[in-house]
Amino acid sequence: MAFEGIRRIVVAGGSLAGYSAVSELLAADFSGEIVWVTGEKEGAYSKPALSKEFLQGKSEHSELFLPEIADPRGNLRILRNVKCRSLEAERRIVHLDDGASIEFDGLILCTGATARMPAITRGMEGVLGLRTLEDALAIKAELARRPRIAILGGGLIGCELAASMRSFGFEITLIEGAPMLLGRTFGAVLGDYVRELHERNGVAVLTGATIEALEARDGRVAAARLSDGQVIETDLVLVGAGSAPATGWLEGSGLALSDGVVCDATLASSHPGIYAAGDIARWHNPYYGAEMRVEHWTSASAQGRAAARNLARSGVGSSEAPVAFADVPYFWSDQYGLKLQMVGRHDGHDHIEMQETADRAHPLLTFHRGGQLVAAAGVNASRAVMRYRKQIEDEVKARDRVAEPC
């Protein structure tokens, strides 16, 4: 039997990682009490859809939500509109911001990440980030005025915002400090491709450009002044400046933190019975022999499930040992009706190969390091990218084995 000695489990965070963890606990027949502190007004929803279908008006509010979790035993207590305020890891108590405290035997940390808002973007009306449904609704509320929009940041969110806003014909300036769009994410070849894609669709793309200050008129943003002196008149500034793990409430908890919750290969934190999953987890990925934090949708669900299973196996006297969570990262992005995808990690690659595609209309490329396939990326090429996924997994596993001292 699993879950030995575990009577109450708290799951903190009401998005995909938390949703997956709770689903898995119930699927594993946990018969104790689950307290799910969601920090959400409503149920868990699709974040990827926010910057895509939802902002484009192609999907309704109601279509965003993940299916309700079936709770046949009635042992799941869902707390909405309340967040965890602090944790005492040693004493196994979480304190909520409504004053309540909950003792637990197991805890799964899934509080994700929050949008980074650089200092120059704070405290001015008409400047919005995008991380939550509330953020997306705030952006939608601005669109009736048909604003000219300056987008700060040419990463995934910035590029998707640009594409979605262009679908309404708005005037868009996309401003990125690095020399290319999505360079860190996709590498130079696709970075150039994405830039051309945006320019072809009428977005003014400024790379190597930093916003020095935002200028306000009557308390509302009116222009962005760049460090080269250029001034861009704008009615709305959207910020896609990355995200930071939501570990603020864990400061002083006793848990090891370092740009996320530090976990071993089994997603276990520095304290027994406490696991982490999703955007908040910095774990040792055995495939790469390195610690990493992956901020992608499919990792959040896989990690949520793995953390729940390992918590089940962690009880005193358990017959099963926790299992390492090994993952080849995967993400996608939809822009202008095209699907961009990447599997693996391209950092440190020394060679890129352009692959043939059936229609030759879109790029498909593979990244290699020391003669090994480490990543693949493509546009509208799910089938090919997914075939590489298996190969990449096999190769990183093989490399791992070679690297292991025997």
Next chain:
Amino acid sequence: MKIIVNRQTCDGNGVCMGIAPEVFDVDDDLYLHVAEPIPEDGEIRARVRQAVTSCPILALKLVEG
């Protein structure tokens, strides 16, 4: 074991295909094909279950039996 695909939401991400290529195939129009009947092989079935729970937009449903 049967797979139900929500055609309204399936957008051909192909995550399922990456996990269980014996059963899932996404064509060049990003349309998902499911090869049924699903093989009896326990290892393949375990991966099919994993594929269903890994769909980024939860467009797959599994009916056991």
